[in-house]
Amino acid sequence: MKLNNWLILLTLWGPVALCSNEPVVARVNGEEIPAFRLERFFAEYLEDQGRAVGNIRNPKAYQQLRQKALDALIDKELLWQEAVKRDVVISDALVNDQVEKTRKAVGGTEVFARKLNDAGFDEASYTEYTRRELAAQKVFAELTTVAAPDEQQVRAYYEEHRSEMNRPEQVHARHILIKVAQGASDATIEAARLRLVEVRREITQGADFANIAKSRSEGSSAIEGGDLGYFPKGRMLPEFDAVVFAMAVGDISQPVRTAVGWHLIYLQNHLDAVDVTEEQGFAMVRTYLAQQQQSQARLEVLEQLRSRNRIERTDSY
Incomplete structure (x- = not known):
């Protein structure tokens, strides 16, 4: 995750008092996702795609993107809750290291404190948020671990696609x-x-x-x-x-x-022209198939989490 995202994502999880009067866009096992969390996450979601809210002119496209952002926010909440169920533990050293990286990335102690204060948080609540974010990432990594591609599959794919691996000048x-x-x-x-x-x-x-x-x-x-x-x-x-x-x-x-x-x-x-050797080709195929398997595992894990948890969407957009 980009370091500058940590402070932005902090606004997605905060004291209940900040959102008690806010409209709710979804509930995950009763845990409310208020509209302000979605709005802030939506801006970050678009930024990662090189877009901005104000540049989306088509109402249908806006609605579809907003829905995808809400889906991603729900998945984030599911992973947080799964980490709690599994008693995932993140060491203080790892949490403090991430907080320190963020402090340096945003410009030092004074800037960091000011950004936290502007968002209505202190360093203790940010540290707790970081712990939860790291726990969610850890459980997701554990749930999506896949075996290395089968060598027979690697060779078959290489033979079928070997001509595509060479590149002319x-x-x-x-x-x-x-x-x-x-x-x-x-x-x-x-x-x-x-x-x-x-x-x-x-x-x-x-x-x-x-x-x-x-x-x-x-x-x-x-x-x-x-x-x-x-x-x-x-x-x-x-x-x-x-x-x-x-x-x-x-x-x-x-x-x-x-x-x-x-x-x-x-x-x-x-x-320059590239002629891929058999050894290089096999390595490329292993990497590609591993990425494909990992992507599929991520989709399947999220789908399983959605199906076995209670999700209620109330967003009117």
Whole structure:
């Protein structure tokens, strides 16, 4: 868990007095989840996805995301309660170490104390929250322990997918395109080239390539700042390929002429070809299958906890 989340998540569990008059969005075995907990968790849930509440314009999408956040909050409560049932013990040393990491992460003792005070808590209640959060994580890890993938399964998967593991040489580039129609006059062709010469001068003097591409490129990738993503040799026009695969990362080309016009190319990254050995392939498959098994185990454990506990949803959204 990200350290900066610990203080935010503290607001999800607190003194009953803070939520006694709050509307309730769910109950887990009688334990109430008040609306303020959901609202604060929802903001954090969206932040982890790189989104913000104010940016969600579609009411249906808002409702679906809010429901997923409530589901996650219920799962968190289920895991806390399961840890209590199993008498999971977290040592003082581990708790204090996590609290100290958080204190340092937020800027030191004074900032930490101020953040706690703003949230209506003291260090003792935060320490107790940390203990419960670590206990929930521990019980979840124990419940979702899976065996290593069977070697026969690993070999079968490798044989089926071995061709997908090799990667050809690839580059990640952006470009700015000035189109030139077929049969255009020499003067038109030269005018287009000179436009890119001027653009290149602006970029080398500090202008942002992506921003200029958005406003001045005539290619379909302009809206993405000229981003062409990763591509291997042979995907682009021959003249373009010849230049971009000879560039060094960070370079900006001179104007490049192709059948569609003039291009200014920025090389963002270059990946060498990778030929995966059998040993490397097996290792990749083991990691992949283990992750798949772990994900499935997590889904199954949460589903079992939901089915054998009493959950009442009262959220009106």
